[in-house]
Amino acid sequence: MRQQDLSTIAGMLPFSFLPEEKIESLLPHFTMETHEKAKILFVQEISKIEHFYIIIKGSAELYFEHEQEKILKGILAEGDTFGGISILMNNSISIRTLKLIEETIFFKLPASVFLELCTEFEHFKEYFTNTFGKKMLDRSYAGIIAKQISERESTMPFFNQPISSIFRPNILSCTIGNTIRQAAAKMAESRSTYIFVKDETASVAGIITDADLRRVAGGRYDSSAGTGEIMSTPLMSVSIDAQVFEAFLTMIEKDIKHLAVTNKAGEVTGVLTDRNLLAEQGKSPYFLIQEIRNAEKFEQIEHIYDRLVPIMLEPIKNGAKSDNLTRLITTFSDAILDKIIQFAVDRTGPPPCDFAFMVMGSEGRREQTLKTDQDNAIVYEDIVDPEKAKACSEYFSQLAEYICNRLDRAGFDFCEGGNMAKNPTWCKPLSTWKTYFFDWIHTADPKDLLYSSIFFDFRCAWGDRYLTDELHDYLFKSLEGWAGFFRNLTENALYFKPPLGFFRNILVESKGEHKDSFDIKRAMMPIIDFARIYALKNSIRESNTLLRLFRLYTRHILTKEEYNDMVQAYHFLMHLRFIRQITAVTDENGKADNYINPKNLSRIDQTMLKEIFKRIEKIQQKLSIEITGVN
Numbered sequence: 338m339r340q341q342d343l344s345t346i347a348g349m350l351p352f353s354f355l356p357e358e359k360i361e362s363l364l365p366h367f368t369m370e371t372h373e374k375a376k377i378l379f380v381q382e383i384s385k386i387e388h389f390y391i392i393i394k395g396s397a398e399l400y401f402e403h404e405q406e407k408i409l410k411g412i413l414a415e416g417d418t419f420g421g422i423s424i425l426m427n428n429s430i431s432i433r434t435l436k437l438i439e440e441t442i443f444f445k446l447p448a449s450v451f452l453e454l455c456t457e458f459e460h461f462k463e464y465f466t467n468t469f470g471k472k473m474l475d476r477s478y479a480g481i482i483a484k485q486i487s488e489r490e491s492t493m494p495f496f497n498q499p500i501s502s503i504f505r506p507n508i509l510s511c512t513i514g515n516t517i518r519q520a521a522a523k524m525a526e527s528r529s530t531y532i533f534v535k536d537e538t539a540s541v542a543g544i545i546t547d548a549d550l551r552r553v554a555g556g557r558y559d560s561s562a563g564t565g566e567i568m569s570t571p572l573m574s575v576s577i578d579a580q581v582f583e584a585f586l587t588m589i590e591k592d593i594k595h596l597a598v599t600n601k602a603g604e605v606t607g608v609l610t611d612r613n614l615l616a617e618q619g620k621s622p623y624f625l626i627q628e629i630r631n632a633e634k635f636e637q638i639e640h641i642y643d644r645l646v647p648i649m650l651e652p653i654k655n656g657a658k659s660d661n662l663t664r665l666i667t668t669f670s671d672a673i674l675d676k677i678i679q680f681a682v683d684r685t686g687p688p689p690c691d692f693a694f695m696v697m698g699s700e701g702r703r704e705q706t707l708k709t710d711q712d713n714a715i716v717y718e719d720i721v722d723p724e725k726a727k728a729c730s731e732y733f734s735q736l737a738e739y740i741c742n743r744l745d746r747a748g749f750d751f752c753e754g755g756n757m758a759k760n761p762t763w764c765k766p767l768s769t770w771k772t773y774f775f776d777w778i779h780t781a782d783p784k785d786l787l788y789s790s791i792f793f794d795f796r797c798a799w800g801d802r803y804l805t806d807e808l809h810d811y812l813f814k815s816l817e818g819w820a821g822f823f824r825n826l827t828e829n830a831l832y833f834k835p836p837l838g839f840f841r842n843i844l845v846e847s848k849g850e851h852k853d854s855f856d857i858k859r860a861m862m863p864i865i866d867f868a869r870i871y872a873l874k875n876s877i878r879e880s881n882t883l884l885r886l887f888r889l890y891t892r893h894i895l896t897k898e899e900y901n902d903m904v905q906a907y908h909f910l911m912h913l914r915f916i917r918q919i920t921a922v923t924d925e926n927g928k929a930d931n932y933i934n935p936k937n938l939s940r941i942d943q944t945m946l947k948e949i950f951k952r953i954e955k956i957q958q959k960l961s962i963e964i965t966g967v968n
Contacts, residue, residue: 343360343361343363343364343367345393346360346367346391346444347360349391349416350464351460351461351464351465352461354458354460354461354464355454355458355461359454359457359458363446363450366446366447366450367444367445367446368444368445369393369442369443369444369445370442370443370444370445371440371441371442371443372437372440372441372443373437373440374437374438374439374440374441375436375437375438376436376437377434377435377436377437378397378435378436378437379419379431379433379434379435380431380434381401381431381432381433381434382430382431382432383430383431384430384431385429385430385431386420386423386424386429386430386431386448387429387447387448388420388445388446388447388448388451389418389419389420389421389424389445389446389447389448389450389451390418390419390420390443390444390445391416391417391418391443391444391445391446392413392414392415392416392417392418392419392441392442392443393415393442393443393444394415394441394442395415395437395438395439395440395441395442396412396413396414396415396437396438396439396441397412397413397419397435397436397437397438397441398410398411398412398413398435398436398437398438399411399412399413399419399433399434399435400433400434400436401432401433401434412438413435419435420448420451421451421464421465422465424448424451424452425452425455425462425465425944426940426941426944427940427941428940429448498580498581499577499578499579499580499581500575500576500577500578500579500580500581500584500598500609501577501578503581503609503613504577504598504607504609504613506598506606506607507607507608508533508605508606508607508608509523509524509527509529509531509532509533510532510533510534510535510541511523511532511533511534511535511564512534512535512536512564513534513535513536513537513542513563513564513565513568514563514564515534515563515564516560516561516562516563516564517545517550517553517558517559517560517561517562517563517564517566517567518560518561519564520532520534520545520564521550521553521560524545524547524550530546530547530594530595530610530612531544531545531546531547531595531608531610532544532545533597533605533608534564534565534568541572541597541605542565542568542570542572543564543565543568543569543570543571543572544568544569544570544572544595544597544608545564545567545568545569546569546594546595548594549567549568549569550567552567553567569593572597572605573587573591573593573596573597574596574597574598574599574605575587575596575597575598575599575609576598576599576600576601577598577599577600577601577606578601580657580661581614582652582657582661582665583661584596584609584614585614585665586661586664586665586668588609588611588614589626589665589668590664590668594610594611594612595608595609595610595611596608596609596610597609611627625641625644625645625648625669626668626669626672628641629641629669629672629673629676630672630675630676632676634680635677635680635743635746638673638676638677638747639746639747640746640747640748641673641747641748642669642673642747642748642749643748645666645669645707646707646919646922646923646929647923649662649665649666649707649915649919650919650923652665653915653916653919654916654919656912658908659907659908659911659912659915660883660908662706662911662915663703663704663705663706663911664703666705666706666707666709667700667703667704667705670700670705670709670749671798673744673747673749674694674696674740674744674798674799675798675799677740677743677744677747678694678740678799678800680739680743681736681739681740681743682736684739685732685735685736685739686732688717688732688733688736689725689728689729689732690717690718690720690725690729691717691718691800691801691803691804692715692716692717692718692733692800692801692804693715693716693717693797693799693800693801693802693804693805694713694714694715694740694758694797694798694799694800695713695714695715695716695795695796695797695798695805696712696713696795696796696798697712697713697714697756697791697792697794697795698712698756698791698794699712700712700713700798701794701795701796701880702794702865702880702881702882703796703880703881704865704881704882704911706911706914706915706918706929706931707915707918707919707922707929708918708928708929708930708931709749709750710749710750710751710752710753711741711744711745711749711750711751711752711756711757712752712756712757712791713740713741713744713756713757713758713763713798714756714757714758714763714764714792714795715733715736715737715758715763715764715765716765716766716767716770716804716805716808717729717733717765717766717767717804718766718767718801718804719766719767719768720766726766729766730764733758733764734761734764737757737758737759737764738759740758740759741757741758741759742759756791756792767804767807767808770808771808771811773788773792774792774808774811774812774815775815777789777792778815778816778819778822779819779822783829786825786826786829787829789822789826790826790829790830790866790869793812793869793873794869794880795808795880796880809878812873813873813876813878816873816874816876823870823873823874823964824964824965826870826873827870827960827961827964827965828965830862830863830866830867830870830957830960831957831960831961833859833862833863833866834863834954834957835860835863835949835950835953835954836855836856836859836860836950837947837950837951837954841947841951843855843935843943843946843947843950845934845935846932851930851932853934853936854932854933854934854935855932855933855935856931856932857910857913857914857917857931857932857933858914858931859931860910860950860953861907861910861911861914863953863956863957864882864903864906864907864910864953864956865882866960867903867956867957867960868882868885868886868889868903869882869885870960870964871885871889871894872885872888872889874964875888875889875892875894877889882907883904883907886900886903886904886907887900899956899959902952902956903952903956906949906952906953909945909949910949913933913938913942913946914931914933917930917931917932917933918930918931
């Protein structure tokens with residue numbers, strides 16, 4: 338290589354990060370190579386990369402080929418490089434295929450020399466690891482690199498299939514001008530459990546199901562009335578391109594048995610029913626939740642949480658979205674709680690006044706995983722009469738004891754910190770809860786800050802929602818103008834540092850039961866704390882972390898880059914957390930836990946973790962500067 342060529346390279350990224358004398362020392366190591374047009378120089382996941390390449394003249398196409406289709410495509414031109422990420426992150430095996438568009442001239446640097454530069458100059462290395470990190474935050478890219486696509490599609494797990502795989506377009510319809518009797522006749526003729534109702538514009542306005550016809554047969558409606566009298570509207574629908582998992586969750590959450598399916602144009606093309614799901618999947622989470630809802634005595638749901646774990650194995654190991662998994666577990670948990678409270682009220686008699694059963698922490702945020710315990714409380718209306726107030730206290734104390742004990746027997750462990758409704762402290766009238774909130778906000782005691790971080794993520798799981806709404810109103814009103822609370826909460830949150838050492842290694846426990854592992858739940862706390870603090874500061878009522886981040890983004894409190902980084906980081910960490918929990922149960926015959934040994938992760942996942950932990954450090958810096966004023 339000529340000195341003139343070296344000067345050209347010195348002006349290119351990432352070589353511009355290197356000192357001049359170091360660039361000079363590279364002169365003997367560079368060689369030049371020319372290849373003809375249309376040549377495939379490297380093949381994805383096959384070719385060994387022994388040099389770092391710089392394009393001096395020409396261009397090349399970069400892509401991943403899957404089922405004869407080129408995906409993750411890109412173009413490299415003069416000044417672009419190839420091989421750095423593969424050498425650093427993929428054991429020098431080419432991550433993507435490189436095909437030359439025209440005759441192309443490269444400068445090559447041996448992989449060993451490239452690695453020495455990465456070791457000696459952090460900024461040089463970060464040019465590649467940051468690029469890799471951004472790509473890896475796209476789970477489709479990460480999945481390809483980890484060779485997961487072929488594995489997923491060879492088994493084609495039920496819940497990860499598109500709805501189109503189990504759905505056949507077929508639309509039975511009537512008009513809004515038809516009578517209920519006419520609609521029922523059509524359904525009977527077609528042996529259908531549903532019929533869509535179209536309006537004057539021929540658009541689908543609603544749906545009538547066999548359940549609606551049973552209400553007519555029961556005498557609640559006249560069969561000569563119009564279909565608009567009994568149709569369900571607005572219509573609940575799902576895209577044909579969505580996963581079966583999404584349809585299942587919608588049906589469970591809305592407690593419906595028929596879900597309209599729309600095409601890419603948004604037009605209704607048919608319906609997906611609970612029978613479709615059951616016929617395809619057999620004993621699915623849907624079946625389990627329906628079993629809970631149909632239970633007539635507690636013994637039918639005792640230890641039922643244990644039955645959820647093996648059902649979750651398929652969607653977790655096959656890459657289901659973490660927010661879909663937590664939605665499922667939350668729906669499952671809420672179904673159990675709802676049934677247990679029904680049993681409790683039947684046993685203790687009607688409540689003497691209005692009340693709400695609250696859930697907090699991860700359950701309050703709808704972020705439960707397979708390792709979960711109870712965080713709950715009861716709030717009831719204020720009673721002026723002393724005797725009645727005493728009777729209410731005794732009633733709800735008995736109710737709470739029954740509920741928490743039954744939840745434990747169903748599979749939800751008691752909270753070690755005692756943050757449960759059966760603890761008399763957390764079973765109080767609304768005025769007492771307001772006093773709690775006021776005290777937690779206006780004191781800096783560490784215990785008070787801990788309570789606020791748990792109890793401020795609350796939602797009404799059962800009962801009279803106006804009580805929790807009023808408590809939310811009081812909370813945000815009390816926070817107005819109280820900067821000291823946010824400063825204290827932030828300082829407390831900053832104690833939770835990502836487990837990243839001085840030399841960018843992942844810090845692990847040095848002794849004890851979890852030696853050589855780190856707590857991924859604790860590692861996620863900075864993201865959860867960040868979302869909570871900014872949501873409280875901006876009167877955002879959402880308790881779910883992802884929804885809080887979205888609201889912060891729409892209010893321009895987070896930039897698009899900050900929002901995307903935090904959301905993708907959250908998904909990645911939660912995915913690893915679920916994988917760890919299911920592994921502990923199925924492979925180790927133990928209980929779900931949150932402790933991960935980095936040595937058990939792929940090199941890609943280890944690198945991704947480090948990238949995410951560095952980004953978490955940046956969001957903590959933002960939190961510190963904007964809330965406490967300290968850099």
